[in-house]
Amino acid sequence: xxxxxxxxxxxxxxxxxxxxxxxxxxxxxxxxxxxxxxxxxxxxxxxxxxxxxxxxxxxxxxxxxxxxxxxxxxxxxxxxxxxxxxxxxxxxxxxxxxxxxxxxxxxxxxxxxxxxxxxxxxxxxxxxxxxxxxxxxxxxxxxxxxxxxxxxxxxxxxxxxxxxxxxxxxxxxxxxxxxxxxxxxxxxxxxxxxxxxxxxxxxxxxxxxxxxxxxxxxxxxxxxxxxxxxxxxxxxxxxxxxxxxxxxxxxxxxxxxxxxxxxxxxxxxxxxxxxxxxxxxxxxxxxxxxxxxxxxxxxxxxxxxxxxxxxxxxxxxxxxxxxxxxxxxxxxxxxxxxxxxxxxx
Numbered sequence: 354x355x356x357x358x359x360x361x362x363x364x365x366x367x368x369x370x371x372x373x374x375x376x377x378x379x380x381x382x383x384x385x386x387x388x389x390x391x392x393x394x395x396x397x398x399x400x401x402x403x404x405x406x407x408x409x410x411x412x413x414x415x416x417x418x419x420x421x422x423x424x425x426x427x428x429x430x431x432x433x434x435x436x437x438x439x440x441x442x443x444x445x446x447x448x449x450x451x452x453x454x455x456x457x458x459x460x461x462x463x464x465x466x467x468x469x470x471x472x473x474x475x476x477x478x479x480x481x482x483x484x485x486x487x488x489x490x491x492x493x494x495x496x497x498x499x500x501x502x503x504x505x506x507x508x509x510x511x512x513x514x515x516x517x518x519x520x521x522x523x524x525x526x527x528x529x530x531x532x533x534x535x536x537x538x539x540x541x542x543x544x545x546x547x548x549x550x551x552x553x554x555x556x557x558x559x560x561x562x563x564x565x566x567x568x569x570x571x572x573x574x575x576x577x578x579x580x581x582x583x584x585x586x587x588x589x590x591x592x593x594x595x596x597x598x599x600x601x602x603x604x605x606x607x608x609x610x611x612x613x614x615x616x617x618x619x620x621x622x623x624x625x626x627x628x629x630x631x632x633x634x635x636x637x638x639x640x641x642x643x644x645x646x647x648x649x650x651x652x653x654x655x656x657x658x659x660x661x662x663x664x665x666x667x668x669x670x671x672x673x674x675x676x677x678x679x680x681x682x683x684x685x686x687x688x689x690x691x692x693x694x695x696x697x698x
Contacts, residue, residue: 365604365635368654372636377647381640385438389429389448395422396456400557403569407561416569420576426452427581428625428641434465435637453529454545455552457522457577460529462539467528472637476594476610484594489514489678492594496684508686511679521578584623587612587670588630591677592663605660607634613648613664620667621645631662 372378399419406412430452432438433445449461467482474480478492488503489510490496499507506513517524533542558566592610595601601609614620614628621628626641629648633639639647655662665673 362603364602364658368604368651369636371654372639372647372650375646375650377643377650378636378639379643380438380440381642382439382444384640384642385429385432385448392422392425392429396426404557404560407565412561412565413569413572416572416576420573420580423456423573424577424580425625426456427577428627430457430461430464431468432626432641434461434468437638437640450541450545454542455548458526458546458549458553460533460539460542460546462536462542463529463532466532472634475607475634476589476592477606478594478596483589486514490681490685491590493681493684496681499685504685507684508682510682511675514678515582518579518582519575521582522574523578584625584627586674587614587665587667588627591670591673604635607631608651608655608660608662610634611663612670613662614670615664615666616645618645 369378396419399415399422403412403415403419406415429438430449433447433449433452436442436445438445438448446461449464453459453461453464471481471483476484478484484491488499488506490499490507496507529542533539533546553566553570554563557569561569589610589612592612595606595610608631611631611634613631614624616624616628621641621644626633626644629644632644632647632651635651636647652662652664654660
């Protein structure tokens with residue numbers, strides 16, 4: 354069993370050695386420290402401007418840049434969860450808990466619990482929690498099994514799917530709260546979540562009133578969801594979903610189920626490094642600062658070894674996503690006899 358496991362990772366070990374030799378897997382603490390401090394300062398300035406401009410709805414346009422900045426705490430927390438920020442774990446924990454708990458109103462502990470499952474089993478049916486997107490369906494079997502309103506949602510999921518982005522932030526907070534309720538010993542998450550509530554429903558209302566605070570929080574959350582949905586969805590939606598991956602090497606499993614977005618420095622920043630999704634899955638502890646350089650090495654290696662490497666423009670990626678969702682949706686529009694035929698194959 355150990356020999357099989359070693360053989361399945363042989364190609365990955367070879368590739369990793371190439372990247373390590375160039376020093377691209379070294380931690381870049383100062384890069385993240387500057388990024389984190391700049392993001393905090395921008396967040397504070399924008400909230401301060403909203404308070405200062407509290408004259409009717411004059412401050413509402415500031416929610417757009419505030420949502421952009423706030424979402425980047427999510428990206429920083431995501432990288433901290435992979436210990437990409439620092440080799441010292443307490444720094445990763447600090448970045449992650451402040452980002453997910455205090456700023457975003459979620460749970461860093463829950464994020465690590467769920468996201469680590471995804472990385473271990475990307476797009477693998479029954480193992481990856483990220484492909485359970487009920488009421489929608491990402492596989493033929495799930496589309497055929499849907500009934501009632503869920504079947505109706507699946508039928509038109511290509512058009513309905515993006516609308517969920519409007520409530521995505523609220524759904525993620527709900528999932529985090531349910532996890533924290535089950536895991537009652539995670540006190541730091543509860544403490545920082547309380548800080549989030551005090552910030553948006555205590556301090557902010559003191560200056561601008563409760564109704565304006567609620568409006569800002571609602572719109573901010575919707576914009577965060579849209580931003581996250583826009584950048585996270587291309588990662589894996591529309592890529593192959595595997596029934597099992599025992600016959601695939603670690604490298605093949607990660608590359609085949611992930612999609613890259615063609616980008617430069619600007620798009621890499623906007624996407625929080627998620628444009629290099631393949632490289633992130635292969636080397637989750639790699640600094641975002643080095644991902645673009647790692648990408649060229651990984652792409653060349655995959656081409657040389659005939660490993661399918663998906664690298665698309667934003668437009669092409671979203672076109673593929675809509676096409677895939679519509680294809681799966683069509684199975685929910687057909688007669689029950691199709692289900693019998695599918696089961697016989």
